[in-house]
Amino acid sequence: MNKDRPPISDEFLSAFVDNQLTQEEKADAYDQISENKEINMRICELRKVSDLVRLAYANPPAAPNAQEKSITKSPRLNIAACLLAGLTLVLGVVLGWNIGPAQENQAKLAEHEKMKIDHTQMSQRHKKMAAKMTAGNTVGKQISSDAAATDVQTDPELVKILIHLNSGEPELVQESLDALENVLRYYRKIGQDARIEMVANGDGINLLRKDVSPFPERIKRMQQEYDNLTFVACQNSITRLEDERGVVAKLIPGVVVIDSGVAQLMRRQHQGWAYIRV
Amino acid sequence: MKKLIAIAIMAALGFGVTVANAGSYGKQKVVYHINYKKEKRQFGALRNIQNHINAVGKENLDLRVVMHGGGYTLLKRANTDPNMQSKVVSLKKQGIKFNICANTIRGKKLNYKNDLYDVEQADIVPSGVAELAHLQAKGFTYIKP
Numbered sequence: 202m203n204k205d206r207p208p209i210s211d212e213f214l215s216a217f218v219d220n221q222l223t224q225e226e227k228a229d230a231y232d233q234i235s236e237n238k239e240i241n242m243r244i245c246e247l248r249k250v251s252d253l254v255r256l257a258y259a260n261p262p263a264a265p266n267a268q269e270k271s272i273t274k275s276p277r278l279n280i281a282a283c284l285l286a287g288l289t290l291v292l293g294v295v296l297g298w299n300i301g302p303a304q305e306n307q308a309k310l311a312e313h314e315k316m317k318i319d320h321t322q323m324s325q326r327h328k329k330m331a332a333k334m335t336a337g338n339t340v341g342k343q344i345s346s347d348a349a350a351t352d353v354q355t356d357p358e359l360v361k362i363l364i365h366l367n368s369g370e371p372e373l374v375q376e377s378l379d380a381l382e383n384v385l386r387y388y389r390k391i392g393q394d395a396r397i398e399m400v401a402n403g404d405g406i407n408l409l410r411k412d413v414s415p416f417p418e419r420i421k422r423m424q425q426e427y428d429n430l431t432f433v434a435c436q437n438s439i440t441r442l443e444d445e446r447g448v449v450a451k452l453i454p455g456v457v458v459i460d461s462g463v464a465q466l467m468r469r470q471h472q473g474w475a476y477i478r479v
Numbered sequence: 480m481k482k483l484i485a486i487a488i489m490a491a492l493g494f495g496v497t498v499a500n501a502g503s504y505g506k507q508k509v510v511y512h513i514n515y516k517k518e519k520r521q522f523g524a525l526r527n528i529q530n531h532i533n534a535v536g537k538e539n540l541d542l543r544v545v546m547h548g549g550g551y552t553l554l555k556r557a558n559t560d561p562n563m564q565s566k567v568v569s570l571k572k573q574g575i576k577f578n579i580c581a582n583t584i585r586g587k588k589l590n591y592k593n594d595l596y597d598v599e600q601a602d603i604v605p606s607g608v609a610e611l612a613h614l615q616a617k618g619f620t621y622i623k624p
Binding site: 360362372376377380383384387388475476477 | 514547548549580582586605606607609611612613615616621623
């Protein structure tokens with residue numbers, strides 16, 4: 202361990218894994234991680250734990266596509282919903298039988314309810330617009346003109362994307378970085394919260410190797426420019442490189458190592474991340 | 480009574496068969512991702528899509544093609560290559576939407592009206608990657624042929 206630095210605590214690493222550090226703390230952590238194999242392993246473990254916790258509490262309310270998936274929630278909830286529906290039906294039949302005119306009131310109530318929902322939806326939209334406008338007048342103007350042209354919709358929740366690179370083909374690698382940077386810029390422009398992970402395995406890890414990467418400076422610049430971007434390298438691929446070709450991979454500072462790239466693809470998709478293979 | 484049961488069973492079986500025929504896969508929402516320019520691979524992708532339609536039925540399918548990076552060459556080829564063009568036309572007739580990334584059009588300095596086959600403003604998405612993520616969040620299955 203480095204002597205002039207205090208040892209990294211588990212709390213600090215947890216905060217790092219959960220993306221709760223400030224820019225400086227994160228940069229410092231990145232430095233230490235890239236120098237230190239032991240910390241790297243601890244991060245791997247923590248990520249696994251936090252992923253498992255998230256998996257155990259599947260369908261958290263903050264998941265981006267929770268609305269779509271919520272249909273298949275828990276069986277207990279479904280039973281409750283069925284019971285409720287049944288009860289409502291019986292109640293409705295009984296009420297309809299006994300007091301005909303009440304129907305009219307119910308219809309009015311339903312209409313009122315609907316108006317209320319419409320209203321809250323409207324005010325939510327307004328709040329969002331207001332937030333965007335306060336984010337800066339020029340930005341606000343840009344958004345509105347672009348939105349009119351392309352009919353852009355921001356997702357209400359955090360957008361999470363995993364971009365999978367497993368090729369070292371120069372043109373593809375460059376185009377992948379272009380696409381990555383384009384989407385980061387786009388989300389920043391429209392004010393959409395997003396987390397993006399580029400996971401490299403196989404020949405893809407060459408992009409993240411200090412000595413052979415065709416774009417080391419670009420990677421460093423992108424890391425600094427976008428704190429919501431993480432470059433991830435697969436430990437299995439690094440090990441294979443060493444076993445098969447006797448090459449010890451030195452990674453660009455800030456690159457996070459994960460046990461298995463493929464396992465990471467799986468975990469992330471379970472957690473509701475979009476998957477894109479470049 | 481026996482007759483009745485037999486009829487009931489036959490009716491049930493018949494019902495089962497018709498359900499299976501009506502599309503054993505049910506409704507599907509799918510997005511195909513094309514970001515490569517190899518002609519053979521692009522033709523392969525279009526063939527996959529046609530097979531997908533044949534299996535699921537066009538009425539059960541909301542299928543989008545999202546192109547960015549080198550993928551734009553598919554629509555460039557369709558301008559000059561009658562074979563590629565007829566494939567695109569045929570798929571569009573079956574309700575397949577071809578979307579292309581605005582960043583790619585800008586980056587490759589394309590004039591979408593002249594350089595690309597049958598692209599309208601509505602076919603252009605602000606970011607190919609964001610579109611792929613957005614569609615997946617809406618329940619589309621991602622396929623990279």
